[in-house]
Amino acid sequence: MYSRNIRDIVTGLFLATLGLWFAFYSIAHYGRGTLARIGEGAFPAGAGVLLALVGLLIFAGGWSSHATATSRLQLKPPIFIIIGTAAFALTIKPFGLVPAIFLVTVLSSFADLKVRVPGLLMLCVVLSGLAYLVFVLGLGLLIPMIGWPL
Incomplete structure (x- = not known):
């Protein structure tokens, strides 16, 4: 059908x-x-x-x-992506850009568990490095890379 x-x-x-x-x-x-x-x-x-x-x-x-007729709407992927984006927004100011990128990448990877841990860690490192190159060196923004809220 x-x-x-x-x-x-x-x-x-x-x-x-x-x-x-x-x-x-x-x-x-x-x-x-x-x-x-x-x-x-x-x-x-x-x-x-x-x-x-x-x-x-x-x-x-x-x-x-x-x-x-068997195809259904899956809610797990968008929920994890929204949770990852919210976690990024909540952690970038107190902890800095690198921990926020790690958090959004790990949480968003739960939307589709086809990523293995070594690949996920490499993705976090590469995204953090690219963010540093683009935002800090390229654009000259004053974004703390790693911060401590205390």
Whole structure:
């Protein structure tokens, strides 16, 4: 028995709604400027419109394709990714960038347990090194790499 691909339909509608909300919010609250001098709301509005278009494409693909009746919506991956992102936000200020990157990488890896421990540790080290190169050396931001809250 076949039915519509409910995952793509729900995901597409969510992304389209989120993108439209961002676009309308940025247009209503920030200046768009002109083509010669772009305002602070032009990029979020454009990104919101692009996100809405991608969401509509995903929705259309889910509506036109069929999935087997046994395919179910899995909640474990997005829950672990949200938990990892929240942990990053809560730990970057007191502990620094490196522990926050380690935490978000490890927690997000629980969404799909196909990563082995050595590969996960190497990913944490590489991401921390890239963050240092980009944010501290490249952009000159004053982000503490390792901090201690006491």
